[in-house]
Amino acid sequence: MQYKAILFDTRSIQKYIFSSNQLKTNIGASYLVDTVFEEMLLPAVREILGADTLDDTSWKRPEDTDWSSMTTVARVGYIGGGKALLLFAEHVDDHLLPAVIAAFTKKLLIHAPGLRTGAAIGTLELAADGRYIGEERLNPLFDQLKEGQNTVFPAVNVPYTGLTLACSENGETANTWVDGRFCSWEVAAKLHPAFPSGSGEADVQQALMDKLMTAFTHEEQEHFAANYVFPVEFARLGQKTPKNDIAVVHIDGNNMGRKFQGCETLTAYIRRSHDIRHDTLAAFAALVKHIVEHVDRYKDSLDLGDEQGRCILPVRPLVLGGDDVTFVCAGKAAVEFADFLMRRLMEKNIASCGGITIMNTAYPFFRAYEMAEELCSAAKNEMRALERAAGCEVDSCWLDFAILHGEQPPTLEQFRSREYRGALGDLHFGPYRIDADGEGAADEKNIAALLAGVKGLRGLPRNKVKELRRVLAYGKHEQQQFMTQLRHMGLHLPDVPAWRAYAENLWEQEHTPYMDAIELMDYVMDGEV
Numbered sequence: 001m002q003y004k005a006i007l008f009d010t011r012s013i014q015k016y017i018f019s020s021n022q023l024k025t026n027i028g029a030s031y032l033v034d035t036v037f038e039e040m041l042l043p044a045v046r047e048i049l050g051a052d053t054l055d056d057t058s059w060k061r062p063e064d065t066d067w068s069s070m071t072t073v074a075r076v077g078y079i080g081g082g083k084a085l086l087l088f089a090e091h092v093d094d095h096l097l098p099a100v101i102a103a104f105t106k107k108l109l110i111h112a113p114g115l116r117t118g119a120a121i122g123t124l125e126l127a128a129d130g131r132y133i134g135e136e137r138l139n140p141l142f143d144q145l146k147e148g149q150n151t152v153f154p155a156v157n158v159p160y161t162g163l164t165l166a167c168s169e170n171g172e173t174a175n176t177w178v179d180g181r182f183c184s185w186e187v188a189a190k191l192h193p194a195f196p197s198g199s200g201e202a203d204v205q206q207a208l209m210d211k212l213m214t215a216f217t218h219e220e221q222e223h224f225a226a227n228y229v230f231p232v233e234f235a236r237l238g239q240k241t242p243k244n245d246i247a248v249v250h251i252d253g254n255n256m257g258r259k260f261q262g263c264e265t266l267t268a269y270i271r272r273s274h275d276i277r278h279d280t281l282a283a284f285a286a287l288v289k290h291i292v293e294h295v296d297r298y299k300d301s302l303d304l305g306d307e308q309g310r311c312i313l314p315v316r317p318l319v320l321g322g323d324d325v326t327f328v329c330a331g332k333a334a335v336e337f338a339d340f341l342m343r344r345l346m347e348k349n350i351a352s353c354g355g356i357t358i359m360n361t362a363y364p365f366f367r368a369y370e371m372a373e374e375l376c377s378a379a380k381n382e383m384r385a386l387e388r389a390a391g392c393e394v395d396s397c398w399l400d401f402a403i404l405h406g407e408q409p410p411t412l413e414q415f416r417s418r419e420y421r422g423a424l425g426d427l428h429f430g431p432y433r434i435d436a437d438g439e440g441a442a443d444e445k446n447i448a449a450l451l452a453g454v455k456g457l458r459g460l461p462r463n464k465v466k467e468l469r470r471v472l473a474y475g476k477h478e479q480q481q482f483m484t485q486l487r488h489m490g491l492h493l494p495d496v497p498a499w500r501a502y503a504e505n506l507w508e509q510e511h512t513p514y515m516d517a518i519e520l521m522d523y524v525m526d527g528e529v
Contacts (some may be wrong), residue, residue: 001066003087005124006097007141008104010036010082011116011149017318020169020187023234023328026365028190030318031204032112039195040111042076044103045086049073051355051506062267062274068128077124077266080273080320085138087124092465094227097121105154106449111194114170114186123136130267156472189486197329205230206349214278215285229294229310234361238302238314238330245331245523246361249338250372251354253323254383255393255528277321280405283344284320284327291315291338301525302330323350326369331358331523335401339447342434351395351435353379359404360525368404374412379431382445386401399447400431403519425510444498444513453517456494464491469518472506479506 010033017029032192045054055075055379058065070089077085079139088097101119120141125133132138156170165182166175172184178191193202208230213221231237237246253259255274263269291298291313298304305312314333319326328336333354346350355375357368379398387394402415409415420427432447443449464486471482483506486492493503493514501508 002068002090002123002125004090004092004094004097004448005088005122005132006100007120007122007138007145008037008041008084008086009145011118013082014369015366016115016371018326018366019366020190021234021362023168023316024199024232025169025187025190026318027140027204027232028193029317031202031207032115032190032193033082034207034321035193035202036108036112036115036117037079037136040107041084041086041104044107045074045100046100046461047103049092059270062270065267067126067130067266071278072297077269078119078273080270080277089380108156109158111189113184113189114172116154116156118145118148118152120148126266127330130265130270133316134266157184190304197478201498205232208317208320211281212285215282216289219291224288224292227310228313230316231305231312231314232316233326236305236312237316237328237360238298238304238312238333240301240303244361246328247331247334247356247358247359247424247523248328248368248372249326249334249354249366251325251338251342251352252370252376252380253345254351254353254380254395255259256323276323279345279348279350280321280323280325283348283350284317286344287315287337287341288313291337297525298333301332323352324371332525334358335399335447335451335520335524338399339434342399346395346397346399349395351383351397353397353431354380354384354434356399356401357404358401358465363404366408367408371402371404371408371412371415375402375431378412382431382433394434397434398431399434401520404522420515422505422512422520423475425512427472427512429511429513429516444501446498449496449498450513450516450520451524452496453494453499453513454520456496457514457517457521459494460491464489465518465521468514472512472515 012041013033017026017033020026020029042054042056050073053073055070055072057079059076073092074086086100103118108117120143122144124138127133129272136235160173161175163173163175166172167174167182167184167187169187170184171490172186174182175185176183176188178188183191185401193204194200195202209225216224236247239245259273260269263272295304295311302314304314314330315327315337317327318324325341327337336420338354338356342352342354353376355372355378357372357375359368373415379400383394383396395468402412409418416426416428430445432445434447436446451478467482471478483504494517499513502513
């Protein structure tokens with residue numbers, strides 16, 4: 001069947017979600033991005049075409065959908081991954097498609113100001129099973145979106161009203177009073193997202209619960225709801241003084257584009273998207289269950305607060321449900337949580353790489369997120385290097401981290417060059433492999449070796465660990481003096497089998513693993529090593 005089509009996408013999602021240093025604002029922004037098409041686009045279609053003209057359910061059952069017939073004026077092709085495809089019958093007037101876009105973007109200005117979207121209009125022909133007729137598929141629509149992204153810069157906030165007070169979170173005009181302070185309409189919408197239908201303010205906490213509870217049994221749901229709650233403030237992630245640190249963790253699936261290239265039909269594409277979403281939610285739900293099962297151990301290392309008799313968990317997801325996951329947590333729990341989640345994803349055949357930024361609660365959150373993205377990219381470089389060496393696609397999971405202290409250079413490369421470059425080479429040893437012990441060079445970069453190094457260093461006097469950190473940046477003479485002194489005192493470096501090449505001289509081929517182990521000593525809980 002020949003359709004008229006509109007393909008929508010959302011842009012600059014990361015900046016929209018992570019631009020605030022208030023967790024509640026970021027949570028609301030994430031909710032708006034997650035529901036923008038279901039809650040704003042579909043009502044806009046009905047507003048233009050009529051209440052009973054849109055089929056928005058059959059696409060959720062792709063195997064039962066006949067794409068060659070249509071009983072309504074319009075139908076949803078798919079919604080997911082920050083995109084939405086709408087299909088219209090051939091007899092629909094051409095002028096109605098731009099009207100749908102206009103109605104949708106008007107709702108965005110009111111209910112989600114600041115959120116950038118794009119739209120492309122074209123045609124699409126599908127067989128009954130969702131197979132694309134013709135070689136072009138959706139490519140012309142994607143090309144239009146790309147061109148619009150480079151040439152169209154829409155105004156996504158209501159223009160200045162003449163007020164001069166600036167919002168402390170995004171710099172826009174502070175037009176409204178919310179939660180005891182003046183802020184912009186954009187921040188107000190994120191703090192209290194409301195449905196366009198006027199049915200009231202969205203419960204973002206319940207929306208998260210509804211997502212996760214699909215992976216819980218009924219008994220688990222009741223136990224969790226009665227005893228646990230997710231935090232809505234960065235200050236309540238479980239951090240203790242003096243290490244008042246939190247972490248932002250960004251995990252992204254490997255080679256996901258290749259996995260979708262094999263989808264020859266729209267039905268297969270939707271099915272693959274559904275499966276990835278389900279597996280990601282199930283993996284994060286497993287992490288939540290893991291935290292609940294070991295909550296007494298976490299209470300020993302973290303300050304888990306109490307809210308109306310319920311324990312506040314030391315983790316909060318911000319992006320969840322696709323091939324990438326972003327969450328914030330207590331700094332001490334970041335490595336363990338990322339390790340656990342990536343292993344669970346791997347069990348579901350989703351190989352991934354991750355980046356962890358550990359920073360003070362007051363550190364600019366968007367900069368910390370950008371660093372986590374760069375760290376994830378550095379981890380993916382290791383994955384690709386392994387593939388090049390093997391000459392084929394290899395499923396492997398890698399994790400990198402950085403600890404930020406005060407003002408730091410804007411890029412990971414500059415940060416490492418300034419903070420982690422010693423006289424003999426690089427002081428940072430990662431990224432580290434999560435999924436397997438590996439062989440040869442990969443073995444020494446296994447996360448288990450790093451955690452064994454942390455455990456071993458904890459057996460040394462604290463002053464010797466500080467001295468080791470200092471001499472690692474110096475030349476061979478100072479390091480040889482330190483090693484001689486250590487042996488004279490009857491002490492030795494951690495006995496990590498994969499690191500024995502470094503045990504005598506601390507360095508090997510301009511690399512040393514010990515700085516990373518020292519860095520993580522304060523950010524790994526006792527029960528983890």
